[in-house]
Amino acid sequence: MQTPRRVxxxxxxxxxxxxxxxxAITDVPGVRVGQTTISSGDLHTGVTAIVPSSVADDLPAADGLPAAEGLxxxxxxxNGYGKLVGSTQVDELGVIETPILLTGTLSVFRVADALLTWLLDRNPRAxxxxxxxxxxxxxHLSDIRSRPITPAHVHAALDSASADLPAEGCVGAGTGTTALGFKAGIGTASRTVDSGTVGVLVxxxxxxxxTVRGTEIPAPPLDADGNSCMIVVATDLPLDARQLGRVARRAVFAMSRVGSDYAPGSGDYAIAFTSNRGRTFAEKGLRPVFQATMESTEEAxxxxxxxxxxxxxxxxRTAPAVAHDVLVSRLESAGLLD
Structure with a gap:
């Protein structure tokens, strides 16, 4: 058994x-993450909650939630082979007005309902x-038809959200996921640019x-159901919704850096938001933001x-972890280790 280690x-x-x-994504001011994990027998699933709050002085948030105007x-x-609840209104209005939650496919609707209950309890006028x-x-690793996620699991993830380093790997919504032939899960990373921070959670x-720094690490075939990826990008830069759309697309592009084949049945989505409603960011300043997004996504x-x-x-069914010694050996041979 090897000890989990970040790259x-x-x-x-x-x-x-x-x-x-x-x-981590929690390097972005006002962003918190909470997770609930189910890992026992035939069940390996969970909930990951990304809870943003406003950092604009004139629009303070309450209880860690975005102000009513949204962010x-x-x-x-x-590739739209997925079930991203709420995406059309985000497209239409260019705002999010709730935390962003991640889970397993057939539990997504139960999670959305539990999130609504949690929000309504905190806002009697909504x-x-x-x-x-x-x-x-x-x-592949969880009895997905049992839909084991309950409101208690969702509320626990939301209530436990913190600005600490989020747990990674086999936790929360990543408890039962696989990627690129290996066991995968939740990952996070961040980058700083001159005027702010970009953080990503996947x-x-x-x-x-x-593929790591251009070096392929082949894996035995893994006949796993589902070939999707959810990417959440947070920043404290004052970007508008159109600019955030450009940022989100770069996050999807970054999947290619680690070897994604963008399979036909893959639901690949990125959601980008900012906690800063300040003056619109200059278009010419987006180059380092794009770079920060792609590097953070790749590392996450x-x-x-x-x-x-x-x-x-x-x-x-078993999903093997990527062997650290093999990974390090291949990169060392290629002269790509620090």
Missing amino acids: RDLGITIGTLPTGPLN PAAVAVG TSLNPVVGETNDG QANFSGTL LLNSLTMATTTTGFQG
């Missing part, structure tokens, strides 16, 4: 921009809310050949793999 702890540096203090946001669809809930198919569950995807552990689940 930087293995001597692997992705990109050139500096990371935030935690190298600027956008959705990018790499008559319309647009819950945003994404998913990937964890049916739920990795897609096919292809693992790799962290989702190196922080995962070999898992045996539904019907005795």
